Amino acid sequence: MNLVTVIGAGPAGCEAALQLARRGVAVRLVEMRPGTMTPAHRTGDVAELVCSNSLKSDEPANAHGLLKAELREYGCFLLDCAERARVPGGKALVVDRERFSAEVASALAEAGITVERGEVRELPDGIVVLAAGPLISDALADSLARALGAERLFFFDAIAPVVSAESVDRAVAFPGSRYGAGADYLNCPLSEAEYRRFVDELVRAETAPVRDFEPARLFEGCLPVEELARRGPETLAYGPLKPVGLRSPAYAVVQLRQENAGGTMFNLVGFQTRLRHGEQRRVFRLIPGLARAEFLRYGAMHRNSYLDAPRVLGPTLAARARPGLFVAGQLTGVEGYVESIGAGLVAGVNAARLGRGQEPRAWPEETMLGGLLRYVATGPGDTRFQPMNANFGLLPPALCAGKQDDTVFSPTPGPGLPRQKPRARTKKHQRRELMVERALAAAREWAARQ
Numbered sequence: 001m002n003l004v005t006v007i008g009a010g011p012a013g014c015e016a017a018l019q020l021a022r023r024g025v026a027v028r029l030v031e032m033r034p035g036t037m038t039p040a041h042r043t044g045d046v047a048e049l050v051c052s053n054s055l056k057s058d059e060p061a062n063a064h065g066l067l068k069a070e071l072r073e074y075g076c077f078l079l080d081c082a083e084r085a086r087v088p089g090g091k092a093l094v095v096d097r098e099r100f101s102a103e104v105a106s107a108l109a110e111a112g113i114t115v116e117r118g119e120v121r122e123l124p125d126g127i128v129v130l131a132a133g134p135l136i137s138d139a140l141a142d143s144l145a146r147a148l149g150a151e152r153l154f155f156f157d158a159i160a161p162v163v164s165a166e167s168v169d170r171a172v173a174f175p176g177s178r179y180g181a182g183a184d185y186l187n188c189p190l191s192e193a194e195y196r197r198f199v200d201e202l203v204r205a206e207t208a209p210v211r212d213f214e215p216a217r218l219f220e221g222c223l224p225v226e227e228l229a230r231r232g233p234e235t236l237a238y239g240p241l242k243p244v245g246l247r248s249p250a251y252a253v254v255q256l257r258q259e260n261a262g263g264t265m266f267n268l269v270g271f272q273t274r275l276r277h278g279e280q281r282r283v284f285r286l287i288p289g290l291a292r293a294e295f296l297r298y299g300a301m302h303r304n305s306y307l308d309a310p311r312v313l314g315p316t317l318a319a320r321a322r323p324g325l326f327v328a329g330q331l332t333g334v335e336g337y338v339e340s341i342g343a344g345l346v347a348g349v350n351a352a353r354l355g356r357g358q359e360p361r362a363w364p365e366e367t368m369l370g371g372l373l374r375y376v377a378t379g380p381g382d383t384r385f386q387p388m389n390a391n392f393g394l395l396p397p398a399l400c401a402g403k404q405d406d407t408v409f410s411p412t413p414g415p416g417l418p419r420q421k422p423r424a425r426t427k428k429h430q431r432r433e434l435m436v437e438r439a440l441a442a443a444r445e446w447a448a449r450q
């Protein structure tokens with residue numbers, strides 16, 4: 001079998017390289033650090049975690065935990081390394097980042113993979129896994145754009161939060177588009193008093209610190225909502241929250257736009273933000289209809305390059321215009337360390353399949369990994385496609401019998417002991433449980449067929 005070139009020794013590239021080696025494929029793994037650094041990396045280590053050392057929840061009932069459970073079924077190398085580098089972190093998988101990189105370096109060495117150092121400026125011929133990350137070097141980004149026939153890579157400086165559809169209070173939020181053009185949006189109406197309170201809290205809320213590499217100058221066309229609010233008390237009411245064209249007496253309206261084909265996720269239109277996650281929950285829940293909003297993705301601001309994946313990638317992560325080119329990691333439009341590792345695993349497995357003359361395969365869509373990659377390949381095209389992390393809105397809905405709210409009581413305690421408080425087990429919980437069971441069963445079956 002031919003050699004496969006993997007570009008980038010971040011979490012995605014390392015996982016891809018290890019999956020290739022496991023399948024007997026010779027790997028050339030190229031990393032530009034430490035000779036050429038990115039604005040965020042600090043070392044020349046492989047699989048450097050650029051920011052937090054948390055790989056998020058490890059509980060399968062949580063979307064991030066489910067993704068990990070699936071990846072373990074597929075024999076993910078980097079999660080094994082993370083386990084060996086684990087430090088106490090409650091329900092999350094938290095690692096000592098240096099130990100984690102050292103474990104990945106050992107795994108690569110054990111697999112006979114040496115890391116070649118140097119910047120790749122042109123996409124090489126042959127089968128390639130491109131895992132150069134959101135801080136891909138400019139020369140390689142240009143070469144990629146030419147190869148894919150894409151006009152450019154997307155550079156977004158801000159992303160808006162996404163909430164689950166089922167957490168929006170439909171007794172308050174009403175459907176409708178401006179000027180009667182359909183009912184594609186959900187609209188959260190604010191009275192004048194509600195608007196003033198919201199703006200007051202928004203301008204006072206705490207923002208996340210700006211890292212060195214981020215542009216000090218904010219782009220006018222993509223201003224964070226809190227920056228707009230600081231320009232004047234009426235700026236939002238005449239901007240993204242203007243109530244016009246909606247046949248509503250509200251003073252201001254927050255619009256929610258459907259985020260995925262299944263209608264399970266909605267984003268807050270015009271709400272790109274730098275607020276800390278806790279502040280997003282606190283302040284955005286002041287919006288009528290969002291009091292119980294479940295945040296599937298938080299708004300964020302940082303430099304972030306990624307492909308217009310729905311246009312250029314298939315669900316196998318092969319480029320539509322060049323089937324021997326697989327893209328992995330955050331560059332595909334997935335967001336997060338474990339999501340990037342998952343995309344690396346898929347790209348590595350599929351690159352090996354192609355090398356053996358087999359068809360690359362799409363992952364089952366009822367799994368978290370499959371749902372994520374399906375979103376990447378089929379999500380909203382053009383400039384509306386934004387990075388996505390693991391969440392239950394990506395999975396097909398699970399139907400379950402029963403009443404709206406089936407309350408399950410804890411077992412009756414012994415005589416003389418107080419009866420325990422009933423533990424509410426709602427239909428939503430049951431649906432989640434079904435989704436988790438279904439995803440894990442599909443992942444096991446998939447792994448058994450590998």
Ligand SMILES: Cc1cc2nc3c(=O)[nH]c(=O)nc-3n(C[C@H](O)[C@H](O)[C@H](O)COP(=O)(O)OP(=O)(O)OC[C@H]3O[C@@H](n4cnc5c(N)ncnc54)[C@H](O)[C@@H]3O)c2cc1C
Binds near residue numbers: 049121136336
């Ligand atoms: C500043 C920042 C902070 C983040 N914080 C978090 C966080 O806290 N938690 C989280 O879950 N996710 C976070 N992310 C998102 C994401 O999880 C990480 O970016 C993750 O590292 C992506 O993995 P990757 O392997 O795709 O890319 P990377 O880890 O960036 O790896 C890509 C590698 O390719 C190399 N490379 C680039 N161009 C070339 C070239 N031309 N030739 C050779 N090598 C090249 C780079 O040096 C790098 O080592 C953050 C992203 C950024 C940008």
